[in-house]
Amino acid sequence: MQGKPPSASRITMSHFILPEDANPLGHGHGGVILKHIDTAAGMVAMRHMRGVAVTASIDRVDFIRPVFVGELVHLKANLNGVGKTSMEVGVRVEAENLYTGEIRYTNSAYLTFVALTSDGKPCDVPPLIPETPDDERRQLEAMERRQMRLTLRSRE
Template identity: 50%
Template sequence: MDDLKPKPASASELTISRLMNPEHANPVGIIHGGEVLKMVDEAGGIVGMRHARRPVVTVRLDSMTFLQPIYVGNLVRVHARVNWTGHTSMEIGMRVEAEDPITGRIVHTNSAYAVYVALDEDGRPAPIPPLLLETDDDRRRWQEAEERQRMRLAQRKQAQTS
């Protein structure tokens, strides 16, 4: 099938940006973590749909550490790209940065990895195109993602036997 031909990460990667306003923040002006998580999942879901050309659902979001605060008035950018693909699932990596649009200062605030599964018309897992590895960076990301996927599967197996 033509829609299952290997695709490079560059074909679906995406950056979304949003200006953080007071309604996104707590009383001291720091953006709620849930706002950032929502942006991360939105960016990851769009990248997943672009890669699979199908609806996708989030099945796992690996831990996210908030490295720096994000403040009201910051422009938040989430860059997302496919790192690894399986038969129906894919890992998408997200990098979150906050920019002060007045000073131009940019800080890396978060990174996350999420697994999405593509769905067919009946809501069941559907095959997705393999990831075409074009660069050394693509190959490095793939190898690191494969190791994370092995760990996820081992954790799942352990949880099922507990």
């Protein structure tokens, strides 16, 4: 199976936060932000696979800064690492105030996807070929997180 670099699947997606996306405080609802995180990550996984990939897990997500109604949310999603049938995608979320141009980091998440055949069985994932020192660092950190997840799962 031919390997692929992270740049072949990387995406940036933007979403305008409207009143229906808000919680009672007027902040972007966490569930709405999570939906967009999952969508962006899923597109990266499917681009790498050129097939079906489904969310298996989302690591801890902390909402560091709020997103406000009327702001543009940018989701930057990157494939960090692959296993035999799984992939880790990292998503960085930033909010942009359209009046001032200020861009704030709001949160990030790591999601694990499993590649599936058309009949729903796990299948092999193409290898990941790092291109830059950042890609290499992300791949190493993804392997460490994968080992941590497997260790935690074995204790359940």
